[in-house]
């Protein structure tokens with residue numbers, strides 16, 4: 001009998017079970033709200049989209065396509081390397097760095113490879129710095145440039161949103177993500193092509209994002225699905241020239257549930273690889289995540305207990321992907 005000794009985590013990962021999905025073709029969603037950032041009515045459409053779906057597509061965003069495709073090319077080169085070269089010196093149990101199949105540390109799996117980074121040089125753990133410095137210098141520059149552009153755009157979107165919500169201070173939301181100490185993160189997801197046997201696999205299981213907003217850009221391969229209010233799942237047609245914005249749990253709280261954080265997932269279904277890049281705009285660790293006073297009506301009560309981003313993050317990172325993390329903090 002030949003006993004194969006699996007000595008590396010990446011090897012182990014290949015044997016993790018990933019549930020195949022039903023083969024019925026997904027419903028294509030034709031109703032993605034579209035927000036033109038250069039349009040004077042952007043604020044109204046944005047707020048309605050966040051109330052109705054917690055999700056919208058952003059066009060005329062002003063981010064150069066060169067910046068995006070430059071990062072995409074470097075990322076593709078990175079993921080195309082042999083497995084042994086992708087594994088970086090990230091210590092075990094650190095969510096940051098390169099990963100394959102395992103999502104988080106509580107048993108979730110998906111057919112995905114990723115690179116997860118902390119975006120803030122001030123709260124960068126020594127591990128995150130270690131990871132960045134193991135990447136080719138041009139890749140690292142492309143990442144840094146892209147993250148700066150994402151932070152700026154995230155703040156612009158949050159300012160338009162605040163205006164749309166009728167909040168007096170335009171920076172009530174954007175100052176949280178714009179803060180020097182904001183604990184935002186960035187993720188590159190690479191979904192390898194799937195066999196043409198009609199089976200769809202879970203690429204990234206259903207979840208909500210814990211942060212304030214997430215800014216997602218993908219190549220032209222489909223896979224992203226959102227859950228509508230009636231509980232049905234619909235496929236979002238990809239658009240590599242636009243960004244997709246998700247309302248995260250923190251924004252659901254800051255708006256006292258006027259906005260709902262959107263449940264989403266990715267099915268690995270394409271014969272070509274899908275690549276996505278997501279900027280998760282978060283708060284500083286010490287920031288109180290609570291409904292904005294300027295938004296609340298006179299006798300309105302907060303639907304949530306008081307907590308800081310650090311408290312929420314700690315709880316979130318102990319949970320499974322599909323858990324309702326906010327329920328722990330509801331009054």
Ligand SMILES: C=C1C[C@]23C[C@@]1(O)CC[C@H]2[C@@]12CC[C@H](O)[C@@](C)(C(=O)O1)[C@H]2[C@@H]3C(=O)O
Nearest residue numbers: 095103104108209210316317318319320321
């Ligand atoms: C299973 C998990 C992965 C995750 C941490 C968690 O315990 C629950 C939240 C997950 C999530 C979803 C959005 C982002 O991709 C992410 C980086 C985040 O902040 O929360 C992931 C976490 C992760 O991959 O470690």
Ligand SMILES: O=C(O)CCC(=O)C(=O)O
Nearest residue numbers: 187189204224266276278
């Ligand atoms: O890869 C994608 O398109 C979405 C992934 C996602 O939702 C996440 O990383 O939180």
Ligand SMILES: [Fe+2]
Nearest residue numbers: 207208209264
């Ligand atoms: Fe997500």
